[in-house]
Amino acid sequence: MSQAPTQEQAVVVDLTAVIVSIAGDQPRVLVRPRAGGDKALEALPSGPLELRHRTLEAGLRSWVTAQTGASLGYVEQLYTFGDQDRTPDHGDGRRVLSIGYLALSRAGAASMPDESVWRDWYRHFPWEDWRRGRPEVLQSLEKPIRRWVAAAKAGTERTARKERASLAFGLDGTAWSDDRVLERYELLYELGIVAEARRKSREAPSAEAKLDGQPMAADHRRILATAIARLRGKIKYRPVVFELMPPTFTFLQLQRAVETLAGVRLHKQNFRRLVAQQGLVEETGAIVAGTGGRPARELRYRQEAILERQAPGLRLRAVRGTE
Amino acid sequence: MSQAPTQEQAVVVDLTAVIVSIAGDQPRVLVRPRAGGDKALEALPSGPLELRHRTLEAGLRSWVTAQTGASLGYVEQLYTFGDQDRTPDHGDGRRVLSIGYLALSRAGAASMPDESVWRDWYRHFPWEDWRRGRPEVLQSLEKPIRRWVAAAKAGTERTARKERASLAFGLDGTAWSDDRVLERYELLYELGIVAEARRKSREAPSAEAKLDGQPMAADHRRILATAIARLRGKIKYRPVVFELMPPTFTFLQLQRAVETLAGVRLHKQNFRRLVAQQGLVEETGAIVAGTGGRPARELRYRQEAILERQAPGLRLRAVRGTE
DNA sequence: TCAGAAATGCTCAGAGTGAGTATAAGGAGG
């Protein structure tokens, strides 16, 4: 029974990278003009898994280096996508499996051999940037969402939709959660608001078309959403931001980086206290002028912190029994 | 450049499930005797991705239902494994890609059509069970680990190894972290202590062979480690335990369930307080006798809690800027 | 009837966190 007849699906594996960097106040992702078809749609760098690739991650790194010349530091597997109806059709009956990766790059002006470009990721997700308060798009998105909730006949289904909408978009008193990026995108996809959802059905743009952010090739916007969600979640308990920072920086620069990724504003003094007491950074001794105000102390990341933080006397004693 | 010549790797996709349930004080995982070869080695239920499977998860569910009859509630994709040298060789040059899933089952005596059996997962990871204090295996494991650290020539490499060992196994004052299951397994794999590591090289069991837990077929123990790690992590911030509980239960039963998964003991009163104040459960009104002491109030899970918890006035106001 | 095991209730000291007040120290403009 464990041996299937031979219905086995022929598969092509695509390694897809979401390469993130920060430029000033912009969170950026590396994209390339799409190979065939619609030139307007940009795609994430990706390439097929090949024989010579010993591991999946090695394959990804090799593709990225070849295509963009970007130097990847941190790399993490995100998710494997393989839904039949959300995947580009190869025509030959083979199924496309896309393994998404999140990669962090210290940016710099990496030499990019081809036409790759960095794009502000909020261009694709305008509702995710709360740094200057609640984005106005949300105002308009709320209407179709509520309509969708109301469209279900009262009862379990209605309740379920309501809960889903509230959690994802922070409606009815529920707080906005910065890391529910994927849930939000998926909900908009189901509502047909997102352009990608209307491709298969060749449906005309709905009235809400303008609300949608910039679409991407294939299912890449979904992969990007997954990456942002993961990064926003991770940033809260692992010192990954530093992978995106230059060797030295100031408190404010660090704070801006976090804000840029999380899409929210933070309380300056408390952020400072937090970072300082965790021992994640140390002063280089230098002073940085030209900050627009009083000069700031220059900082650098302290690798050792990771170990120390767990040392006894500091945080976590035993295990917490949450739930 | 984005179109590779045609080095594309032919691939077989395997959907592999780690199905977890709880029986008394045992965390259990569903396994089946391995199809071919070494009958002693057990394997996780799995099956190839087929044409008829619209989505990966659907494919997995269909396999599991067919093979075990178990009713899966919660299902979550874990990770996709594809390292060339840690994957069973198909002989025909095709690469095996394994997509691992974590599934939670309310157990019950599911009708299991074939020879599937539930196994205590600590059988495969004896060093993960701290419920009765530090497991003795660790005493013996510490020696080879320290030897491995010392084997690197002083400097960066030595420091790196030391840090890795400390973090994973809680050495030198670092606290034991229940969810670093995968890091620990991988370290032991590299050290050749784990039997799976010696398969490819046909190496003889090392002196420490007895320290290792029960091996599994192919790379399945690694997938299991990934699942345990994920579950232990998730249990701390999402109410997933309830997927494993019967409809009604007592505080102690719930606590035992969490302890069983996390492999640690918790403070009874504090656990109680935590669960209660989060509003995750409500009393059914019934009283359960025969607990071995004073009768306990019967509880049930409150689905609604998830929404309420985020409501204003309660937790999280804005976003915390950790890092 | 007493000891033991659970179930519950409550208290206390500390660490952690959200907000806000108060100062210090550059730069731009007049």
Place this chain on the structure above:
DNA sequence: CCTCCTTATACTCACTCTGAGCATTTCTGA
């Protein structure tokens, strides 16, 4: 050179969250 604006830093305060225990209550079994 003085003033205002902006950023950098220090601290304070009120609460909340958490780890540890102490104290009682209520069954079961010997």
